[in-house]
Amino acid sequence: MHRTKVRIVEDALDANHTIAMANRDDFDREDVTVVNLMSAPGAGKTTLLERALDGLAEEGLRVGVLEGDVAGSFDADRLSVLNIPVTQLNTDNGFGGECHLDANMVRSGLAELALDDIDILVIENVGNLVCPAEFKVGEDARVMVYAVTEGEEKPLKYPLMFRSADLVLINKVDLLEHLDFDLEQFLGNLDAVNPGVERILASARTGQGMEEWCSWLQRRKG
Amino acid sequence: MHEFDLSSAIVATVKKHAGERKVTHVTLRIGRLRQVVKDTLEFYVAIVGKDTVVEGATLQIIDVPAVLRCKTCKNEWEIEIPAFICPSCGPGAVEVATGEEFMVESIEVEDEESAACTAPR
16 A cells, blocks of 8 residues: 555635536526625625615516525515515525535525526525635625624624625614714725725615615616 | 535545545645634544545645735735735735635545556556
């Protein structure tokens, strides 16, 4: 028996990237714009999505949703009453449930979605500020929801996520007057990790920023 | 906890290249921007690799520093904290030169002596 060294030099996530590209090909073929929506749990992804739907419907844009959760279908149930195609992806497959969606999980959900009836597909990722940033799923853009209740330092603690975002929705700004939250400091931290990234001050509760959010999605659709 | 899935990706990549051969050592090259906790990664590789050719393999992780490059002045510098701003030109076109790697660099496998001798040269 002897030992041989084998040089590999391969990105360990190549398998995921390959499937992500296959997803992307399917999306492009059907002219679907895909947004990967990410945040910590409870930041407001589902509510911001609900708020955007009316505005997008008025513009004649058809939205579909892939809903990723560790378990349960609470968010999918919320959205399905709005008469849009929603597919639930549960990641609980043995080891307590995956904390993110990967390209293969998204691919498994595509079979149930009629892509030719969808203009914008929103993939609502599992609430988590680390893992979803690692795994491309074939998206055109990454939107991150951040709630002002999370603290100013989060971009510095989770740079991988904040750096990968094309848009940051700064949600729950209606609470600012009740919080010791320094918005300027947060924006400084955001610019330190992702200089000049597009951002919208939003409140799903009061409606602030919702027009901008809708316009952004429309522009991405192009 | 992304280390668990990253471990699965590593073990899958190693198994693909090792085939039936037993793996004794794995060398990884991981950039500092990946936010990987080494001890956790090692712990999970051992779990995910159990009952496979990877079981018992030692793991070596080569740390790749986070180096940024300014597209304007072409300067390169290493960062210790997440600050993607050029010290001379300020915020603007900064790109990552190194630090985002997540590579399986090499593996060491056990070959049957006879198989090694008859292998095509």
